Amino acid sequence: MPDNQSMYSLIEKRIARDGAKTAFVLPDGSELTYAELGAHISRMANALVAAGVSPGDRVTAQVEKSLPNAVLYLATLKAGAVFNPLNSGYTPAELDYFIGDAEPTLLVCQRSSLELLTPIADRHGVKTTLLLEPDGSGSLIDLAAHQKSDHATVPRAADDLASLIYTSGTTGRSKGAMITHGNLVSNTEALCDTWRVTGDDTLLHALPIFHVHGLFVALNTTLSQGARILWQPRFDLEGALRLLPGSTLMMGVPTFYTRLLSSPAFGRDTCRNMRLFVSGSAPLLAETHTEFVQRTGHAILERYGMTETGMITSNPYAAEGRLAGTVGYALPGISVRIAEPEGKELAPGEIGVIEVKGPNVFSGYWRNPEKTKAEFRQDGYFITGDLGMMEPDGRVSIVGRAKDLIITGGLNVYPKEVEDELNALPGVAEAAVVGIPHPDFGEGVVAILARAPGADGAGIASETAIIEALAGRLAKFKCPKRVLVVDELPRNAMGKVQKAELRARYGEVFKS
Numbered sequence: 290m291p292d293n294q295s296m297y298s299l300i301e302k303r304i305a306r307d308g309a310k311t312a313f314v315l316p317d318g319s320e321l322t323y324a325e326l327g328a329h330i331s332r333m334a335n336a337l338v339a340a341g342v343s344p345g346d347r348v349t350a351q352v353e354k355s356l357p358n359a360v361l362y363l364a365t366l367k368a369g370a371v372f373n374p375l376n377s378g379y380t381p382a383e384l385d386y387f388i389g390d391a392e393p394t395l396l397v398c399q400r401s402s403l404e405l406l407t408p409i410a411d412r413h414g415v416k417t418t419l420l421l422e423p424d425g426s427g428s429l430i431d432l433a434a435h436q437k438s439d440h441a442t443v444p445r446a447a448d449d450l451a452s453l454i455y456t457s458g459t460t461g462r463s464k465g466a467m468i469t470h471g472n473l474v475s476n477t478e479a480l481c482d483t484w485r486v487t488g489d490d491t492l493l494h495a496l497p498i499f500h501v502h503g504l505f506v507a508l509n510t511t512l513s514q515g516a517r518i519l520w521q522p523r524f525d526l527e528g529a530l531r532l533l534p535g536s537t538l539m540m541g542v543p544t545f546y547t548r549l550l551s552s553p554a555f556g557r558d559t560c561r562n563m564r565l566f567v568s569g570s571a572p573l574l575a576e577t578h579t580e581f582v583q584r585t586g587h588a589i590l591e592r593y594g595m596t597e598t599g600m601i602t603s604n605p606y607a608a609e610g611r612l613a614g615t616v617g618y619a620l621p622g623i624s625v626r627i628a629e630p631e632g633k634e635l636a637p638g639e640i641g642v643i644e645v646k647g648p649n650v651f652s653g654y655w656r657n658p659e660k661t662k663a664e665f666r667q668d669g670y671f672i673t674g675d676l677g678m679m680e681p682d683g684r685v686s687i688v689g690r691a692k693d694l695i696i697t698g699g700l701n702v703y704p705k706e707v708e709d710e711l712n713a714l715p716g717v718a719e720a721a722v723v724g725i726p727h728p729d730f731g732e733g734v735v736a737i738l739a740r741a742p743g744a745d746g747a748g749i750a751s752e753t754a755i756i757e758a759l760a761g762r763l764a765k766f767k768c769p770k771r772v773l774v775v776d777e778l779p780r781n782a783m784g785k786v787q788k789a790e791l792r793a794r795y796g797e798v799f800k801s
């Protein structure tokens with residue numbers, strides 16, 4: 290019989306070997322061993338079966354982060370079903386679309402959204418709806434409590450689906466990315482290897498778990514190695530400052546790191562046991578990287594990935610190889626190339642679309658063969674939609690999303706180049722550069738600057754002074770035609786700046 294290629298089998302082996310070790314330390318300080326975690330997962334897997342879930346069925350969960358929510362994810366893998374997490378911020382119309390599209394057998398939600406979700410679930414033929422509250426109570430937990438604590442892991446092949454994750458797509462409808470057990474296993478192995486994750490690690494887990502970063506990257510790497518997880522419902526500065534001295538590993542989005550740096554209490558002593566800080570999901574500013582090194586002695590390791598592909602590149606483990614503003618090299622077993630829009634591969638140093646191929650790449654968009662076909666090359670490379678360039682030695686830098694590229698007077702402007710200049714100006718926390726319809730140029734370059742905390746606006750020079758300052762540093766066509774100052778840039782839950790929202794907000798700026 291072939292080996293079970295379920296992602297869960299990696300974690301199951303660890304539970305069998307390291308049963309007495311601590312798997313989770315909860316916010317109240319209580320601990321759960323690997324053996325206890327295994328029993329919870331088995332009971333939850335039996336509860337899924339009791340709720341009518343068969344292998345291949347979707348389990349949709351729209352609940353706050355909690356330990357039972359993580360157990361539900363692991364139990365879904367164990368039962369051979371497909372985990373479909375939904376961000377708690379979705380609107381009713383979005384939920385109607387996701388539930389209709391995913392057609393889950395089981396929907397897990399909170400009492401507070403039951404009134405909204407019941408008619409949606411009924412309309413789309415969802416068999417069972419169960420509750421899971423943020424405090425870990427609810428009908429799902431009651432059902433699991435009555436189940437046996439042994440469950441035979443359902444064998445899965447590498448190309449069987451493990452998860453369905455809707456992309457955060459800022460244009461058009463979100464698409465369901467079909468992620469297989471093979472995708473998860475290969476990416477877990479590549480990351481554990483590259484980041485040297487071991488059973489001696491203690492991870493500070495403050496990311497949400499409806500997204501690949503907190504769900505797959507953070508949980509699969511640590512649980513497959515028998516590491517300890519300090520489980521936080523969300524990132525809060527006070528909690529992070531309290532827990533970091535007992536941690537060796539942290540995975541975060543750039544805003545976690547800027548928030549840590551905003552505290553004078555954060556420094557070398559807080560990081561005395563730290564081995565590695567990882568950042569991703571949005572670009573880490575070079576200034577943040579530099580300030581972090583100065584304050585703590587640690588170079589944050591930046592990596593790049595996306596829902597459809599898991600992690601693609603990573604800066605190297607050796608601290609001196611972690612370069613600010615780059616996302617490093619393709620992970621083991623993964624090929625990356627830079628291509629023209631038509632697919633022709635570009636030479637090192639040229640900017641083009643990042644394409645990727647490997648065991649990490651998803652198997653396509655759920656029930657959307659046309660979209661799947663459009664985003665893959667004939668030779669199997671997936672077109673990420675990110676623009677970047679590669680050094681001759683394979684190091685990758687990201688320039689932005691292809692759809693954020695600005696074409697002004699027929700010339701290309703890569704927002705990042707302009708943003709880097711603006712970020713270096715006094716009083717600027719972060720700049721976002723977008724293209725706005727312009728009567729003469731097609732699009733005009735517009736800069737939106739967020740004030741640095743504490744700066745009352747006086748710290749940022751006037752619009753004309755900024756445009757003049759940039760004129761000496763950038764070709765004229767790249768210089769912003771308008772500069773607007775705001776308190777904060779709009780971001781999504783993963784800290785990504787929402788450029789589509791900025792384009793909508795300032796869409797009329799060139800209309801007289």
Ligand code: AMP
Binds near residue numbers: 501595596
């Ligand atoms: P998601 O599917 O929500 O994980 O978003 C994936 C997108 O986030 C990628 O296509 C990139 O545009 C962006 N992204 C992820 N990691 C980085 C990074 N280190 N630097 C810049 N952009 C990133």
